[in-house]
Amino acid sequence: MSLTLLEAAKLETGDVYKSGVIELYAGSSSVLLNLPFTNIAGNALKYNREASLPSIGFRGVNEGYTADIGILNPLTEALVIAGGDLDVDKFILDTMGQGQRTIQESMKIRALGLAWTRKFIKGDTASDPKEFDGLQVRIGGNQLIEAGSTDGGTALSLDKLDEAIDQCLNPTHLLMSKDMARKFTSAARKTAVAGYVTYTTDQLGKRVTQYNDIPIMTVDEDGTGTKILPFTEVSYTSGSYGGTATAGSIYIVSMGPDALTGIQNGGVDVRDLGELESKPTLRSRVEWYNGMAIFNGRSAVRLASIADSAIVA
Numbered sequence: 001m002s003l004t005l006l007e008a009a010k011l012e013t014g015d016v017y018k019s020g021v022i023e024l025y026a027g028s029s030s031v032l033l034n035l036p037f038t039n040i041a042g043n044a045l046k047y048n049r050e051a052s053l054p055s056i057g058f059r060g061v062n063e064g065y066t067a068d069i070g071i072l073n074p075l076t077e078a079l080v081i082a083g084g085d086l087d088v089d090k091f092i093l094d095t096m097g098q099g100q101r102t103i104q105e106s107m108k109i110r111a112l113g114l115a116w117t118r119k120f121i122k123g124d125t126a127s128d129p130k131e132f133d134g135l136q137v138r139i140g141g142n143q144l145i146e147a148g149s150t151d152g153g154t155a156l157s158l159d160k161l162d163e164a165i166d167q168c169l170n171p172t173h174l175l176m177s178k179d180m181a182r183k184f185t186s187a188a189r190k191t192a193v194a195g196y197v198t199y200t201t202d203q204l205g206k207r208v209t210q211y212n213d214i215p216i217m218t219v220d221e222d223g224t225g226t227k228i229l230p231f232t233e234v235s236y237t238s239g240s241y242g243g244t245a246t247a248g249s250i251y252i253v254s255m256g257p258d259a260l261t262g263i264q265n266g267g268v269d270v271r272d273l274g275e276l277e278s279k280p281t282l283r284s285r286v287e288w289y290n291g292m293a294i295f296n297g298r299s300a301v302r303l304a305s306i307a308d309s310a311i312v313a
Helices: 005-011 016-027 030-034 090-096 099-122 158-167 178-187
Strands: 037-039 044-052 071-078 080-089 144-146 173-177 197-201 207-211 214-219 248-253 260-264 269-275 281-294 300-306
Touching: 016 099, 030 099, 030 214, 044 281, 071 281, 080 090, 080 099, 090 099, 090 281, 099 281, 144 158, 158 248, 158 300, 173 178, 178 197, 178 207, 178 214, 178 248
Parallel strands: 037 260, 144 300, 173 214
Antiparallel strands: 044 071, 080 281, 173 248, 197 207, 207 214, 248 300, 260 281, 269 281
């Protein structure tokens, strides 16, 4: 069974502290709020991804069919270890109250959630084998669509966005930066676009922009204050990267247990380690064995080479 982190937190009825940490983790990122996670045994998941369907034919009377089978590509997704130690000096607690521990832990948890979100999009095992490959590294071929051929990026066309959405099987979300999402808000005030942009609310009651009834998930900055999806990508045109690094991307994804999903072993583990022997500091540890898998190759699309300019119809 696949559950989002928020759904998993509701099941932690016997551990209020752990439930609170998981909710903070989910609330730190729109991706973690919506992405379902499937529990697996061991430290890796082996699965088959559909490459092509078996052929069919027609036959005449007293004739047979040509036997055929579909093609499945075997893949393996390994779990990575994400987490951190949350330390609060006893002096702070004694002089400013126990609530300071909660404040410091909340800040750490939000930083962890934002760091994970960056890896979900930008992770690259070639640069750091301790992390997992994110969407940018994984998506290629027909799932990588260029917005246009202009050096430095092309203004986002709704026709091109619709093309990218059609390339995703059962799309559930659009993933983009807040800068990009504001362009949809601006476009909603124009008669050529207004009918396609609507609004709803998420699980936390926050307003969510939708395009053609598909919710938009936004990412902003990671825990270091660095934008996760800035307009600093090298243009992708004519099947290769090159040119001025002033472009951005939108990801169209289908999140679900048989599509794009998170994988984990045991969920988010939260432990109160108490006061350290080496110094008067109280330590909590958050650790998570996790990863991601794309069970269907058409569950994620990247629309690249988008210019930092207004949306056009």
